[in-house]
Amino acid sequence: MVAETGRLQNALEALEKALSGLEDAVDARTDKLQNREDLENEVRIVHEDRAGLARELDQAQFRANRLEEVNREVSRRLVTAMETIRSVLDHER
Template identity: 65%
Template sequence: MPTENAMDAALGALRQAMAGLENAIDLRFEAQREGQEVEGEVRRVHADRARLAQELDESEFRANRLEEVNREVSRRLVTAMETIRAVLDR
């Protein structure tokens, strides 16, 4: 009987160790899956950032171009007003 008790105790310890190992493996797989999800989210954030940076650059270019056009229109209006004043003063 003592041998059977020792064997039962050893089998119980082995079962416990196996259950602990299975839990550790499950936790590792879960952590790895979560890590992959985080990496995917980081990639999406970087892609969004790059897209937004490009859109910002394009918007700044358009704003600068509009500012240049506005200055040119203002210059032409001043020239036209001066020409009209000159014609009216004659």
């Protein structure tokens, strides 16, 4: 009877150890899944930020191109105006 109690105690200890190991494995897996979800969320946020920055860059590039076109037009008009003024001044001399 004492021998059976000792074996039963050993079996219970082994079972407790196995359950503890199982709980640790479940906890580790849960943490890993949570970390993965966190990483996936961060990647999603980074992609959203990148898309927003790409849109802003496209808009800024459009504005820069438009300003460049306007600058060329203003420059052309200034040259025309200067030539006209020179022509008028040359005729007055």
